[in-house]
Amino acid sequence: MPNSRTAPAPENFDLECGTLIVGAGACGLVAALSAKEAGREVLVVEADAVPSGSTALSAGLIPAAGTRAQAEAGIEDSADLFAKDIQAKAHGENEDALVTSLTQNAPKVIDWLTEVHGLPFSVVANFDYPGHSRRRMHGLPTRSGAELIDALRTACEIAGIDIVCERRAERLCVDGRTVRGVAVVRPDGVRETIGCSRLILACNGFGGNRELVAEHMPDIRDGLWFGHDGNRGEALLWGRELGAELRYLGAYQGHGNVAHPHGILITWAVITEGGVQVNKNGRRFWNEAQGYSEAARAVLAQPGGEAFAIFDARIADIARQFEDFKRAEASGAVKTDNTVEGLAAGLGLPAEELTRTIADIPVQGTDGFGRSFSGPPLQAPFCGVRVTGALFHTQGGLRTDGDGRVLDGDGAAFPNLFAAGGAACGVSGKGDSGYLSGNGLLSAVVLGWLTGRAR
Template sequence: MATPDVTAPPDSFDLEVQTLIIGAGACGLVAALAAHEACQDVLLIEADAVPSGSTALSAGLIPAPGTRFQSDADIDDTPDLFAQDIQAKAHGENDDDLVQVMADTAGPVIDWLADTHALPFSLVTDFDYPGHSRRRMHGLPSRSGRELIDALRTRVEALDIPLICDRRATRLFAQGSWLAGAQLTLPDGGTETVGCDRLILACNGFGGNRAMVSEHMAEIDNAVWFGHDGNRGEAVQWGDALGAKTRHLGAYQGHGNVAHPHGILITWATVTEGGVQVNAQGNRFWNEAQGYSEAARAVLAQPDGIAWVIFDARIADIARQFEDFKNAESQGAVFRDETLVGLARKTGLPSDALRNAISDIPTDGRDAFGRQWGTPALSPPFCAVRVTGALFHTQGGLEVDPSTAKVRMTSGGTFDNLYAAGGAACGVSGKGDSGYLSGNGLLAAVTLGFIAGRG
């Protein structure tokens, strides 16, 4: 694909709409629903044959405080508490206003999707995610991003909101701070132009652009790319050409618990509920409680970039609510045995080292790595999955005004009608990988998508 570019508007367009949305992941679909509700004429375009994006590769969980689902579970949570958790995880590196807007918007968006659009959300209530002081993760029954995308697309189609796939935006038309439209490339190589009054970039990050990854986050450029290949960085490249502000381009979501070589995400509940990671020598090597994003670098630093997550049948029962984990079991990625010696034989791990790693876990208090314990001790039968580190999603991007999602210009102020949301915009994960709080990607997608869509 040619590098995305920016040129002056043509004399006329093949088609004109009020709101043009580029990208039909969760962000673009939510933006389309919000724009339609605001009585706008909407066109949603998607480069793939069907909507997918990074959302479909995720667990589809959205953190939100103060929802009716939390109320039903007697969980006392507030946007301010959520905002504090976000900033604590990101070491205070985020824009305070952006954090507060996302925290304030997340709950109403979940309730709106559930009540207005009948998405069957429920709250994850049987385990905690690192950094969240309350249980606030909302997901659909299968706990899969694929189900979330399909549910949102079903609503878009039911409302007759135009969604056209196999159309990749390759050029933006601009005149000063005004975006007049975009040029789309068709599957046969032909092009068509669309004029618009508002342009929303929901086309995700740049994790699939290896040159940009190496430039901005070299420490992770050897990781498995576990995101969507359509994450090519068009939004940032267009932003550079337009004179848009960018921020925190070194921020990303990693994950250190991807089954290898199966390429299946293993839920971090296998760790938070009392599991550990060991390397090929059977030794633990870090404080797993720091989070799954940091785990990517920790695992990749081990011999051959490989580790094993060790847990037990009790934890497997919790993990089985996730479709990905059930897939991992069906594909033979999950080893199981009544004894650690037997598990060591099946995995090829040194049995003495593995036994020591598990026996050294305290029943309470902190271990030698600084991890605080309080979960039940691991007990037979034991389980193990061979894992590696992966890059899931970039978290930096175009800087936006939090209240409108309009893109800010390097010269000051915002563009008149250019909006960015989701992976196209800078999120709230700080400057690197350690600032990523579970669910931050979909948090930015649905909140900024909702704000941009409403206009």
């Protein structure tokens, strides 16, 4: 078949290895470190010129409950409580076994990366993320996904792990239910075949494939694509041909607070600490406490598909722990003024309506949208950013067991095929309303760690 994504394995491969990992984002690099530590021969192939993936575009925050970093910060937490938070946000739609595997192993992975590989994780301890009953988001000093990727790549270099870039996986080479290798394409168009005894798909979701997005998640089809362009859905298409079970293809992480037209993520801390979103008319339009993934759909439904995040200098100071926010300020995306009228002029909003909106925010109590406020009121200097709704990454994909083994429609595992990261179904339920902050990276990093170790 000319458009087939799989093909019979050749008698001889151009190259042979033990564990082959497709994708050098956070998931693939963690899987490589884990497999190397388990004594395996490891090769990572990456389509980009340098490792990055969707992780490099994010804040690089990983939720975990019961870590040493939490204990040092005086935070009492548990995997059971974390699992309850995930299922509450996802309306109980996730498999309990997968949620348990992720939440039980998350603290082990964070502590391992810190103690064995020297990644200096700390807890984001000065604001809360929607849906989390404890402060459990772990990040590196700059709170940047690019910093996380760089640190993992350095750890792989120290461990002597080979990462071959500019090799895009095109086709799986199979023998019945067993994957024997992968065909990759070099930048010059030449195809190479790599044989392996174990294959870990840590490659991608399908957010960059607009046809698949329109098919499976029409409510976000017009959203800005803010993820990695390499997310074209190959893993999904390979899985279809192999007979793998696909789950929750309508699930995604959106982000309704992307500076527009600058294309820079504005941390949701500007909202959780007391800020609000307004539309072009200067009016609030929803309960922002639901979260930034839900915000994507809410913002896109506003006139022009855009909104404005309104906060103040106190909140901006909290947000500056994130490199993205500092970049947004440097680019002029963040407007600041000592009066609401001046801020309205800077953002192109009706001053009278914006003034009324800010005055109507309760200092204590619940507003008409059902959102509770308990902090200080917004006060001068006032800040604002024009934002739009975006699709950041897809959450559905290949169904796996707790060790990342790919399962078929009968629930049987393929002999040597694993999936994690964007290739695997995460723990956000069926739709965007189930997304809990950090779950995408949680699924990627923890399943990557488990696939590296799995037999």
